[in-house]
Amino acid sequence: xxxxxxxxxxxxxxxxxxxxxxxxxxxxxxxxxxxxxxxxxxxxxxxxxxxxxxxxxxxxxxxxxxxxxxxxxxxxxxxxxxxxxxxxxxxxxxxxxxxxxxxxxxxxxxxxxxxxxxxxxxxxxxxxxxxxxxxxxxxxxxxxxxxxxxxxxxxxxxxxxxxxxxxxxxxxxxxxxxxxxxxxxxxxxxxxxxxxxxxxxxxxxxxxxxxxxxxxxxxxxxxxxxxxxxxxxxxxxxxxxxxxxxxxxxxxxxxxxxxxxxxxxxxxxxxxxxxxxxxxxxxxxxxxxxxxxxxxxxxxxxxxxxxxxxxxxxxxxxxxxxxxxxxxxxxxxxxxxxxxxxxxxxxxxxxxxxxxxxxxxxxxxxxxxxxxxxxxxxxxxxxxxxxxxxxxxxxxxxxxxxxxxxxxxxxxxxxxxxxxxxxxxxxxxxxxxxxxxxxxxxxxxxxxxxxxxxxxxxxx
Amino acid sequence: xxxxxxxxxxxxxxxxxxxxxxxxxxxxxxxxxxxxxxxxxxxxxxxxxxxxxxxxx
Numbered sequence: 091x092x093x094x095x096x097x098x099x100x101x102x103x104x105x106x107x108x109x110x111x112x113x114x115x116x117x118x119x120x121x122x123x124x125x126x127x128x129x130x131x132x133x134x135x136x137x138x139x140x141x142x143x144x145x146x147x148x149x150x151x152x153x154x155x156x157x158x159x160x161x162x163x164x165x166x167x168x169x170x171x172x173x174x175x176x177x178x179x180x181x182x183x184x185x186x187x188x189x190x191x192x193x194x195x196x197x198x199x200x201x202x203x204x205x206x207x208x209x210x211x212x213x214x215x216x217x218x219x220x221x222x223x224x225x226x227x228x229x230x231x232x233x234x235x236x237x238x239x240x241x242x243x244x245x246x247x248x249x250x251x252x253x254x255x256x257x258x259x260x261x262x263x264x265x266x267x268x269x270x271x272x273x274x275x276x277x278x279x280x281x282x283x284x285x286x287x288x289x290x291x292x293x294x295x296x297x298x299x300x301x302x303x304x305x306x307x308x309x310x311x312x313x314x315x316x317x318x319x320x321x322x323x324x325x326x327x328x329x330x331x332x333x334x335x336x337x338x339x340x341x342x343x344x345x346x347x348x349x350x351x352x353x354x355x356x357x358x359x360x361x362x363x364x365x366x367x368x369x370x371x372x373x374x375x376x377x378x379x380x381x382x383x384x385x386x387x388x389x390x391x392x393x394x395x396x397x398x399x400x401x402x403x404x405x406x407x408x409x410x411x412x413x414x415x416x417x418x419x420x421x422x423x424x425x426x427x428x429x430x431x432x433x434x435x436x437x438x439x440x441x442x443x444x445x446x447x448x449x450x451x452x453x454x455x456x457x458x459x460x461x462x463x464x465x466x467x468x469x470x471x472x473x474x475x476x477x478x479x480x481x482x483x484x485x486x487x488x489x490x491x492x493x494x495x496x497x498x499x500x501x502x503x504x505x506x507x508x509x510x511x512x513x514x515x516x517x518x519x520x521x522x523x524x525x526x527x528x529x530x531x532x533x534x535x536x537x538x539x540x541x542x543x544x545x546x547x548x549x550x
Numbered sequence: 551x552x553x554x555x556x557x558x559x560x561x562x563x564x565x566x567x568x569x570x571x572x573x574x575x576x577x578x579x580x581x582x583x584x585x586x587x588x589x590x591x592x593x594x595x596x597x598x599x600x601x602x603x604x605x606x607x
Contacts (some may be wrong), residue, residue, distance in 0.1 A: 213567075269599075269602075270599075272602070273595070273598045273599055274595075276563065277562075277563065277591065277594050277595070277598075280563055280566045280567040281566065281587075283570070284566060284567045284569070284570035284587060285570070287570040287571060287573065287574045288569075288570040288573040288574065288580060288583055290574055291573065291574060291576065293573075296576065322604050351604060395568075395570075395582065395584065395587055395589060396581075396584025396585070396587060397586040397588050397591075398566065398584070398588050398590070398591045401591060437580055511604075
């Protein structure tokens with residue numbers, strides 16, 4: 091590989107990820123149990139308390155919900171197993187280093203910044219979720235479905251306190267909190283089971299035989315709330331499939347699955363999907379119906395499980411906001427020369443907390459999650475094409491690394507044009523991901539063909 | 551000692567979920583369920599960190 095002078099930006103960027111620059115060695119590989127734990131923990135988050143109620147608000151019917159989640163989560167699991175895991179166990183590299191070979195460091199820098207901002211907003215929605223539980227003892231007026239801006243001074247104060255605490259704890263000790271989140275995971279799962287069970291009698295379910303009738307008549311009635319669009323099987327299926335699109339089709343989970351002994355460990359994502367994105371979404375939907383359509387996570391969890399429910403909302407929001415904030419800080423650090431980690435995390439925490447002040451982030455979570463995945467997905471399609479399709483088409487994989495390019499224009503154009511194509515599509519955001527993925531693959535192949543055949547041997 | 555901690559932690563998890571089953575079966579009132587669940591929560595978080603390993607990736 092030809093040597094190119096390294097710019098200060100590239101050196102900073104590389105330094106941040108230096109500790110895991112090499113492929114994972116065999117002695118570092120992890121067993122299946124670890125992946126079951128990680129996937130179960132990551133996908134039982136504070137936001138699950140919002141997504142279930144939003145499905146209720148969008149008037150999905152019971153059969154559409156149960157079937158849509160079944161199929162959509164299966165497709166997500168298959169995406170992890172067949173798209174991410176095979177590349178992860180063959181390269182054993184994290185997403186950063188694999189993308190660097192393909193896109194060059196400058197494009198990766200842009201990707202990192204976009205990623206960081208998305209992480210900040212995601213963490214912000216989790217802080218909003220926690221705030222609805224923290225505000226309970228203060229009789230805080232909860233944000234409603236159509237609230238876009240802060241609705242009271244109490245909300246602002248509570249969000250600032252929660253955001254400040256989450257940021258401070260992220261600065262003080264990320265690793266200890268990561269361990270705490272693993273401890274909390276089994277308990278949170280049981281709260282998600284217990285809370286709806288305790289409110290089912292209030293909805294008229296006194297035996298398991300009653301459940302389906304009540305589910306249709308009182309929970310997932312098929313009638314959206316005023317101002318909400320109607321959700322069908324397809325909305326649910328595509329949302330369940332693509333809500334983690336950045337992780338599977340976007341390839342962010344290369345970083346996790348490179349530790350897998352076998353590619354089949356990708357199937358273990360089913361624990362996260364069917365516990366977090368099936369059971370937990372159904373549970374929070376039941377709680378929402380029992381709360382007569384209230385969407386705010388704190389009150390609905392309290393309704394089912396009392397103080398433990400409110401604690402669960404706080405802990406679920408906090409433990410997932412914390413690593414998200416950490417990742418945002420890591421990504422942002424590339425743009426802040428010589429800043430200490432604490433200072434970067436503080437800046438990320440400030441952006442996150444300001445974002446959390448706006449209930450729109452929580453109430454429009456379905457759209458935001460879909461947008462987040464869509465924005466980052468094209469780079470995953472680029473990795474897929476580069477790894478699997480280039481050798482078959484006699485194209486050179488990792489071209490940017492081979493030619494010491496700092497910016498891969500095929501990857502950059504693919505990213506931009508795919509997003510233009512996606513936003514121009516006359517479809518709801520939940521349905522844009524699939525055509526956009528094929529578009530990204532096709533564009534990257536076409537541009538790379540032009541680059542490598544027309545500029546063969548030169549630095550295109 | 552560790553065995554006792556594990557037993558208490560499991561009791562905490564049991565108290566987190568079993569009362570809700572009893573509410574569903576109309577054998578327990580909601581308020582008692584909420585109190586028992588809180589007791590289970592305290593038990594779990596007081597004892598689980600003492601035996602759950604901190605696995606480093």
